[in-house]
Amino acid sequence: MDLPPPPIPDPARTSLFLDFDGTLVDLAATPDGVTVSPELGTLLRRLGETMPGRVAIVSGRSVAQLDAMLGDHLTGIAIAGSHGAERRTPDEGHVQPDRTAPLERAVAELQPYADANGLIFEAKTLGATLHYRADPSREEAAVAMAEEVAARHGLHAGRGKMMIEVRLPGDKGSALRTLIDSAAMKGTEPWFLGDDVTDEDGFAAAQALGGAGILVDPPRTTKARYRLDDVPAVHDWLTKIANRATEPTA
Numbered sequence: 001m002d003l004p005p006p007p008i009p010d011p012a013r014t015s016l017f018l019d020f021d022g023t024l025v026d027l028a029a030t031p032d033g034v035t036v037s038p039e040l041g042t043l044l045r046r047l048g049e050t051m052p053g054r055v056a057i058v059s060g061r062s063v064a065q066l067d068a069m070l071g072d073h074l075t076g077i078a079i080a081g082s083h084g085a086e087r088r089t090p091d092e093g094h095v096q097p098d099r100t101a102p103l104e105r106a107v108a109e110l111q112p113y114a115d116a117n118g119l120i121f122e123a124k125t126l127g128a129t130l131h132y133r134a135d136p137s138r139e140e141a142a143v144a145m146a147e148e149v150a151a152r153h154g155l156h157a158g159r160g161k162m163m164i165e166v167r168l169p170g171d172k173g174s175a176l177r178t179l180i181d182s183a184a185m186k187g188t189e190p191w192f193l194g195d196d197v198t199d200e201d202g203f204a205a206a207q208a209l210g211g212a213g214i215l216v217d218p219p220r221t222t223k224a225r226y227r228l229d230d231v232p233a234v235h236d237w238l239t240k241i242a243n244r245a246t247e248p249t250a
């Protein structure tokens, strides 16, 4: 059964948790291939201004990657990067664990494997990703390799769309539960938007705290309560929230 589209929540009582790839920007063939349109930049700046401290990007990307792609558009917006293993908030600044020796050893094994097997290797602050979007027949072997390396080095292996990552632990539900305690978000309803399996923890956490999860994908089994078709539908919904936030009160 399909899920209904989400209503427009009251921006004064809501915090927004936004996945990046597949939710704010369309998926691309390569990690570096995504496009941040000027319209998305303007929308994020409006949300940061009208809901100060109550908008967060919660992504598998690192904070450094999001900074490189979004730059000044992130003013007033909190970030949970690396699937929640690092965060940057107005309250705390940038909280980030150190890279560990096991992580360095795992990365040193994964990069040559990717190069030798036609995979895109993505180096990240707190992990590394093997991408098989260009050749999905590589999936089974890449997943087996990454899971074995992660287990041997005591790291986390996590799957996403056409990729597997080896990284320090973190999940988007824990990230939401930490961010919602910030001064600006405390007492608000968390709404979490995402397209991938890693977003399911965010949907569950949002709903357990009285908010909602919104799947951005075709209908599938999900913990989310609402669904939007695609990235343009997300931009449209967020624009309506920003408009509501600037409506004169009666």
Ligand SMILES: O=P(O)(O)OC[C@H]1O[C@H](O[C@H]2O[C@H](CO)[C@@H](O)[C@H](O)[C@H]2O)[C@H](O)[C@@H](O)[C@@H]1O
Pocket (backbone or CB within 6 Å): 019, 020, 021, 022, 026, 027, 028, 029, 030, 031, 032, 033, 034, 058, 059, 060, 061, 122, 124, 129, 131, 133, 160, 161, 162, 163, 165, 196, 198
């Ligand atoms: O949590 P997210 O913000 O959705 O980040 C999850 C991963 O997104 C990126 O990979 C995905 O997008 C790529 C570009 O569109 C695409 O080529 C790939 O197939 C997708 O899995 C990113 O590269 C990863 O580091 C993120 O963990």
